[in-house]
Each structure stands twice: as structure tokens, then as C-alpha cells.
Amino acid sequence: MGLIVQKFGGSSVANTEKLEMVGGHIRKEVENGNQVVVVVSAQGKTTDRLIAEESEITKNPVKREHDVLVSTGEQITISKLAILLNKMGQKAVSLTGWQVPIVTNSEHTNSRIRYIDNHKIHEYLSAGNVVIVAGFQGIDENGDITTLGRGGSDTTAVALAANLKADRCDIFTDVDGVYSSDPRMVENVMKLDTISYDEMLELSSMGAKVLHNRCVEIGKKYGVPIYVKSTFEKDSIGTLVADKEPFEDLVISGVTKDDYISRITVVGLENKIGRTYQLFKLLAENLINVDVIVQSFGEHITKDIAFTVKMNDLGKTLEILEENKESLKIEQVLHCENLSKVSIIGLGIANKPGVASDMFEALYENNINMHMISTSEIKISVLVNSNEADMAVRAIHGKFFGK
Amino acid sequence: MGLIVQKFGGSSVANTEKLEMVGGHIRKEVENGNQVVVVVSAQGKTTDRLIAEESEITKNPVKREHDVLVSTGEQITISKLAILLNKMGQKAVSLTGWQVPIVTNSEHTNSRIRYIDNHKIHEYLSAGNVVIVAGFQGIDENGDITTLGRGGSDTTAVALAANLKADRCDIFTDVDGVYSSDPRMVENVMKLDTISYDEMLELSSMGAKVLHNRCVEIGKKYGVPIYVKSTFEKDSIGTLVADKEPFEDLVISGVTKDDYISRITVVGLENKIGRTYQLFKLLAENLINVDVIVQSFGEHITKDIAFTVKMNDLGKTLEILEENKESLKIEQVLHCENLSKVSIIGLGIANKPGVASDMFEALYENNINMHMISTSEIKISVLVNSNEADMAVRAIHGKFFGK
Numbered sequence: 025m026g027l028i029v030q031k032f033g034g035s036s037v038a039n040t041e042k043l044e045m046v047g048g049h050i051r052k053e054v055e056n057g058n059q060v061v062v063v064v065s066a067q068g069k070t071t072d073r074l075i076a077e078e079s080e081i082t083k084n085p086v087k088r089e090h091d092v093l094v095s096t097g098e099q100i101t102i103s104k105l106a107i108l109l110n111k112m113g114q115k116a117v118s119l120t121g122w123q124v125p126i127v128t129n130s131e132h133t134n135s136r137i138r139y140i141d142n143h144k145i146h147e148y149l150s151a152g153n154v155v156i157v158a159g160f161q162g163i164d165e166n167g168d169i170t171t172l173g174r175g176g177s178d179t180t181a182v183a184l185a186a187n188l189k190a191d192r193c194d195i196f197t198d199v200d201g202v203y204s205s206d207p208r209m210v211e212n213v214m215k216l217d218t219i220s221y222d223e224m225l226e227l228s229s230m231g232a233k234v235l236h237n238r239c240v241e242i243g244k245k246y247g248v249p250i251y252v253k254s255t256f257e258k259d260s261i262g263t264l265v266a267d268k269e270p271f272e273d274l275v276i277s278g279v280t281k282d283d284y285i286s287r288i289t290v291v292g293l294e295n296k297i298g299r300t301y302q303l304f305k306l307l308a309e310n311l312i313n314v315d316v317i318v319q320s321f322g323e324h325i326t327k328d329i330a331f332t333v334k335m336n337d338l339g340k341t342l343e344i345l346e347e348n349k350e351s352l353k354i355e356q357v358l359h360c361e362n363l364s365k366v367s368i369i370g371l372g373i374a375n376k377p378g379v380a381s382d383m384f385e386a387l388y389e390n391n392i393n394m395h396m397i398s399t400s401e402i403k404i405s406v407l408v409n410s411n412e413a414d415m416a417v418r419a420i421h422g423k424f425f426g427k
Numbered sequence: 428m429g430l431i432v433q434k435f436g437g438s439s440v441a442n443t444e445k446l447e448m449v450g451g452h453i454r455k456e457v458e459n460g461n462q463v464v465v466v467v468s469a470q471g472k473t474t475d476r477l478i479a480e481e482s483e484i485t486k487n488p489v490k491r492e493h494d495v496l497v498s499t500g501e502q503i504t505i506s507k508l509a510i511l512l513n514k515m516g517q518k519a520v521s522l523t524g525w526q527v528p529i530v531t532n533s534e535h536t537n538s539r540i541r542y543i544d545n546h547k548i549h550e551y552l553s554a555g556n557v558v559i560v561a562g563f564q565g566i567d568e569n570g571d572i573t574t575l576g577r578g579g580s581d582t583t584a585v586a587l588a589a590n591l592k593a594d595r596c597d598i599f600t601d602v603d604g605v606y607s608s609d610p611r612m613v614e615n616v617m618k619l620d621t622i623s624y625d626e627m628l629e630l631s632s633m634g635a636k637v638l639h640n641r642c643v644e645i646g647k648k649y650g651v652p653i654y655v656k657s658t659f660e661k662d663s664i665g666t667l668v669a670d671k672e673p674f675e676d677l678v679i680s681g682v683t684k685d686d687y688i689s690r691i692t693v694v695g696l697e698n699k700i701g702r703t704y705q706l707f708k709l710l711a712e713n714l715i716n717v718d719v720i721v722q723s724f725g726e727h728i729t730k731d732i733a734f735t736v737k738m739n740d741l742g743k744t745l746e747i748l749e750e751n752k753e754s755l756k757i758e759q760v761l762h763c764e765n766l767s768k769v770s771i772i773g774l775g776i777a778n779k780p781g782v783a784s785d786m787f788e789a790l791y792e793n794n795i796n797m798h799m800i801s802t803s804e805i806k807i808s809v810l811v812n813s814n815e816a817d818m819a820v821r822a823i824h825g826k827f828f829g830k
Contacts, residue, residue: 040483074503078510080443085510092521093506096499100477103496107481107488118495122525123570144570167526167547 026191027149028053031063031159031181035198036255037101038068040108045255047108049196050154054114059149061188063159063181064105066097087132091161091171095121098158098177105156116154119144121161122169126180128162134173135162137180140187157184175236182239186246193243193250194262195235200254201263202227202234205279209414210421216277217261220268223277226369226403240265268371275379276370279421281413284335285315285363287395290345292326292355300329303352310344312337316365316398316405326355330396332407335361363395364413367405368420374401386423392416429594430552431456434466434562434584438601439658440504441471443511448658450511452599453557457517462552464591466562466584467508469500490535494564494574498524501561501580508559519557522547524564525572529583531565537576538565540583543590560587578639585642589649596646596653597665598638603657604666605630605637608682612817613824619680620664623671626680629772629806643668671774678782679773682824684816687738688718688766690798693748695729695758703732706755713747715740719768719801719808729758733799735810738764766798767816770808771823777804789826795819 030053032046046064053060074094078085085093102118109116124144128135148155159177162170172179178195185193202224204214219227221244225237234252243250243265253262293299300319307314317331333341338359345357373379383404387394392415395407408416433456435449449467456463477497481488488496505521512519527547531538551558562580565573575582581598588596605627607617622630624647628640637655646653646668656665696702703722710717720734736744741762748760776782786807790797795818798810811819 040480043484077443078507081446081507081511082514084514086513089506089509089513089521092523093503093510096502099499099502100496103492104481104484106492107496108484110489110492111485111487118492120495120572169523 026056026058027061027188028058029061029063029181029185029188029190029193030196031177031193032065032196032255033177033198034065034068034071036196037064037105040104042255043105043108046105046196047112047114049255050109051112051114054154058191060154061145061149061184061190062105062154062156063177063184064098064101064156065159065177066094067101067104070097070100088168091132091169095158095161095169095171098160102156102158109154109156114154115152116156117148118156118158119148120158121180122163122167124157126157126162126183128164128170128172130164130166130168130170132168132170135164135170137162137172137183140183142184142187145184145188172238175238178236178239179242182242182248182250185248185250186242190248193248195239195250195252196255197234197252198254198256199234199252200257200260201252202265202278204277204425205417205421206281209281210279210418212425213421214425216263218264218266218268219277220371221265222402223268223369223371224265226367226400227278227280235265275372275376276368276424278369279417279424280367280369281417282365282367283410283413285332285365285407285410286335286338287330287332287360287363287407288338288341288345289328289330289358289360290354290356291328291358293329294353295325295327299352303329306344306348306352307333307341310340312341312344316396316407318396318398332363332365332396360395362410363407364410364416365405365407366413366416366420367403368424369403371402373399373404380404382423383420386419387416390415390419392419429459429461430464430591431461432464432466432584432588432591432593432596433599434580434596435468435599435658436580436601437468437471437474439599440467440508443507445658446508446511449508449599450515450517452658453512454515454517457557461594463557464548464552464587464593465508465557465559466580466587467501467504467559468562468580469497470504470507473500473503491571494535494572498561498564498572498574501563505559505561512557512559517557518555519559520551521559521561522551523561524583525566525570527560529560529565529586531567531573531575533567533569533571533573535571535573538567538573540565540575540586541568543586545587545590548587548591575641578641581639581642582645585645585651585653588651588653589645593651596651598642598653598655599658600637600655601657601659602637602655603660603663604655605668605681607680607828608820608824609684612684613682613821615828616824617828619666621667621669621671622680623774624668625805626671626772626774627668629770629803630681630683638668678775678779679771679827681772682820682827683770683772684820685768685770686813686816688735688768688810688813689738689741690733690735690763690766690810691741691744691748692731692733692761692763693757693759694731694761696732697756698728698730699756702755706732709747709751709755710736710744713743715744715747719799719810721799721801735766735768735799763798765813766810767813767819768808768810769816769819769823770806771827772806774805776802776807783807785826786823789822790819793818793822795822 250265254260509521653668657663
């Protein structure tokens, strides 16, 4: 007898009909002789609706109370699903975050899980129940309701799987796995059978909205095999996210694109210890998220630093730099708008020579200019003009996966 | 400095605009130097909507899960109201039933309060907060969410007032107090300044939907002064429900009417100990609610018993009696449909002779026939034909309160 954690997102539980499909997936695992713990999100647009109602009162709610409000969404789903399963003849109980309990720190709207007490879950499982846990929510040590922030239900599912030492964690969603690129952009995308945690981390932080980073990190740390599957296909095999040997198959796992990026170049920053720190600390204090940073300098008195921020942070960033030009001892600030970051991801990158040059060749053949390059062990990113980005993705995908 | 419990029902918190009116009532008490505990219901039709969604799945949900579902309604209201008060500059925190905690027995959908732990409430009050508690809900000793059934939020409010030894409990609703009769039926109804717990109990169990019986019972037991007030009138004085001396003012407090009643007469029941018990046990086992029971017999071998049931229980009742005619040794069953029960309620009834005859006189003057009479210390009820019931109420009201 195994123990499986299944997670169903908002679109998978949006209405009664869809809940019945979910019921089918659960029953199948029970019939396979497994114990099943289910994690669900709020139904469809429920959370959006609650937040819209809240913003009628204020755009700036007390965070403690915001968590009390939005956590009702998942509570509605767990009870409905438990009612459905019992009607189907399958014993089931629901548990809210505080009932499990899933204990978090007190950072409302963006809490981290501290520990999970699984006694109650095991008790209910032993009594023959499917246990349905509300995703996204927890309780802090003060007894207050907390929520986990973006990707919260995925995080709940994988954390529970780790804590319960589950055989696997199935993340059901509206796609049937992880693809080599965005099918809306690239023809002949390839569904990946497996992908490593590290590759998935790079993919999920870069716009492939399949799994949230936090859950992949937990999966990696505790070695939880995560399957990404489709709720709506009957026998979806999906993609397995797990530890993987780097050489085995593909050089790269995927090509991704991230839009609305601007590049800022700080020219002539005083080349003195602490100046760079001072610069980025200032941006961090103003809650500006800096992505890629590239620095090049030799033995000069000044250095140049280029970095990227989201387009909607550009104005504020330029303002801050202008205001602090003197204290930071900057000569000049340049910027470039409407860029996209195109990246390839793969464990093979570090070990296969020529991957970067293959990527650059694909761009060269299509006459696409690169505004910045940055590389890591398993990723190469380039900045290109946004109007050439889709072409860039297609060209690179064709180069590595065949047309 | 006093401690006030305020309760606002579903129509008083239905939308943001109404929540702001509620905020005004709360702020007024704070400005008067009081500590304030607020109890709220689910907004407007929220509970109805949740139950409609649930019935898409099944009409017969597991009760444990039903409570998890419907309790989200009040949780939404408490968080929104806390967000609003904080925005107004008034510190406020919300508490769900389990957070207080309000500990109940485990009878889901109809739980009774066992005890309330008020440490957390006092802590938050001492720190200058308005404390907003979700009505209608609690937690059982197993850590499961429970709900209190009909009138649950009123019960929460008065129970909290009793537990906190509050100076008073204000029940805000959409009427500005308790009236001598239904204004839709009778002109010149009188708003009562005060009414005793016992009178209110009779009134609320008989269709005057202002306060639920359970909260009045708790109020009586612990001597909580309860004010029924209007949310929508600025300086509503309302009606005080409290201990009252019987002689002081009015002979009667109100005239009420209850429709859709049928009378069943069991003729020739064997006059033997246990037969009556057997009869009503049989009805109770079939979940038939019997209201008035009148029995008259002398030294005969048989006796006659008449009782009333709701019209929609009539068919089933007649069927049961027919099936058990032999075992119960009944000669004949008669019935009479489309009746209404008209009652007068007042502490004065027991101590003022002639109240009953005044009531009967009013009916006689209007040529209204009575099908049954029953009396208690503080109530006299008669059954009349439903098409004459409104006229009966007006005639009796006129007799006691003046035209």
C-alpha cells in the first residue's frame, strides 16, 4: 500500500462537474490500494472575487485579516470535495490549514511553513478516509490564520508529501506535463518525460507557470517525486520532476521567454569596495526586483554595471538612480526598453561544449541582435528586442529539438 | 468603562455600504468609552448561495463537512469588518469560532455551546481592539468546526455577553424593536419599550422573527439585558428584553398569528395509562412536531385528544394514525385544515382576571369561531379559520391596545 498526495488547482475544481472528475482521479488511486491525501485550491475565480470585494473597502487591507478572508476559498473547496466523495461512497474528511495543523511563521500573505503535525492525517487515513487538505493556508504560533503566497497550494502539496514520506506527489493542472517551450509560440514542442528539480526551478521562475519554485525547492530538498499531470485527460502520464543524471538524454530541456524587460546600464560607477552593494541595496529598499546583473571592468577607476528590471519598475528605478547620482558617484545612466529574455535550460549545458554557440548561431542565422548575455551552470539567457523574441524562441527550439 | 456586545445580522452587513453603517455603530460605542465585542452573521444571501452550490452535489451532505462549508460565510464578514475598522483608524481583530474558542458539543448543524474561553478576547480588548467574532459557529472537542443552527448568531452574541459579563447585548436588525403585533397586519402597532424574557420567548417561538428563542433563554438564565435595535436608524432606542415586574404596565405585550395549522382529533382512545404516551411517542419517532395538545375526559372507558400539527405534516400524521389504529385502540380520527393560531402574550395574563374573556369578546364581536383554546401562565392561544385570522388579530389588538 502506497501513500499518494494529489493536488488539484483552481481550474481543476472550478465547478461541480470538474469536482466530479477530480473525484474520479482520487477513487482511481484508492482502488489501486493507496492511501490518498488531496490538496486543493480555491475554486476558479473565488479568490479573485474575494479580493475584488475587499478592494471595495480598501486597497490596503490589514494583512492578518486579508488572510482570514482569502483562506475561506480553499475551505469551501475542501468541504465540497469531501461532501462529493462521501456521496460517491468514499469516506473522506476535510482539514483546514489550522486543523492539520500546518504551522507557519507569522508573515501574513507570504508565510513559510515551519512544521507539519501529521498525526491527525494519519489517524484519518488509518480509519479508511481520503484526507482533503486546504492548500495555501496555515496557522502561526499565535493561532492566527496565515497564507503562503503565490504557488501556495503546490507548496502545501509537496510539503505534505515530504512530511508524510509519500511515494509521490501528483500535481494535476490543465496541461498534461512540462513542455520544451510554450506551445502557443512554438510548433512541435516536446513533452518532457522527466526533468530535474534544478531545470524545473529555472523553468518555473521564468514564465513556465506549471509549478511554482517553492514547491520544486521543497521537492528537491526532500527528494519528493513530483508528477505534473492533466486533470482533464483520462490517463495522463505527465512529466516527472525528480533527480536526474545529467548526461542521459537531452542537452537542453526547454526554451523560455520572459517579456516586459528593460535594461539599465550604470556607466562610470566608482570602482571602490561597497559601491555595488550600495547601489543594489538602494534598489532593494525601494522594492525593485533586479533580475540579471552583468558587470565588466578591469583595472580602471570606474566600472560599468548593467542589470534588468521589469518594465513597470523602470521609471521608479531611473528616478532613484538620478536622485542618488552624486552619493553613488555615477557618471551616467543609460537604459533600453521593450526587451525580452530568452533562455535555454538544461543539465547538459555545463557538460556539453558548444551549447552556447549553438544558441547564438540560431540567433545569428535569424539576424537577431543580443543586448546582454548571462550564463549559469544549467541556463543561458540572452536579452533580445521583444518584437524578435518569438522568432528567437522558435529558432533556438528548432536548433535543439529539430524543426 | 463598560463592555458592550453588538450583533449585526446578515441584512445589516450585506454590502460595503452597510458595513460602513455598522462601522459607525461600533465607533459610537468606542467613543462612549466602551470596550466592544461585535458578532456578525454571513453577508446577505451568502449562506443561501453556499447551500445552493452544495445541493448541486447532493441534497444530503455529510454534516461535518456542511459545517466546514457554511462557516466560511461568517469568516468572510469578520475579516471584511476588521479590514474596514482598521481603515477607519480603529484597531480591530477578527476571531472565528475556533479561534475564540467557542466550544460546543459535536452535534453538527445544530450544536450547543459548552463553554467559551474568553482569554483571547480580553487580551485583544485590553490592547485597544474591537474584537469581531464570527457568529453561528464553534469548535467541538475533536477540533472540528460546528455550527449552532437557526438563530445561531444571536445565540453567539448573548452567550458571549453572558460569558464576558457585558453591560448589555445590542441585537441590531432591520426593525427598530419588538412590536405589539405584525405591522403588515395591524395598524397602529405599538413599539414596546421593554418586554420580559418569558414574553419574548413566547413571541419569538410564534412567528415574531426578531429574536431566536435560544438567545432569549440564555439571556434569561444569565440576566443579560438585550436590546433589539435598528441598524439603519441613527439613534434607535429599540426594545429592551430583560427581567420585568409583571404588574407594571401593559396587560399584554403582543398579539401574534401562526398560519398553516391543522387540528387532529383522536376520538375514543382507550382510557388506559400509557396510551397517550404511546400515541405521541409514535408521532415523535416519525419526526412530527406536535404543538398544542388538549385533552378532555371524565370517568369514561375512552377519551378524546385533540392536537395541532403543521399543514405539511397532516398527511403523514393521518397515515400513521390510520396504520396504528388497532394497536392504539382508537375509534376514529377527525381533522380540520387551514387553521391559524392567534395568541396573546403577557405577564399580566396570570394576574389580571378577565384577560381571556376580553380576548374571546373581541372574537365574538367579529363573529369569529374558535376551534380550540389553550392557555398558559403568560399566553392564551385560540385556533380560528385562517381566512379570519388577520381580522382576529386586529380585533384582539384593538381590544387591548386601542384602535
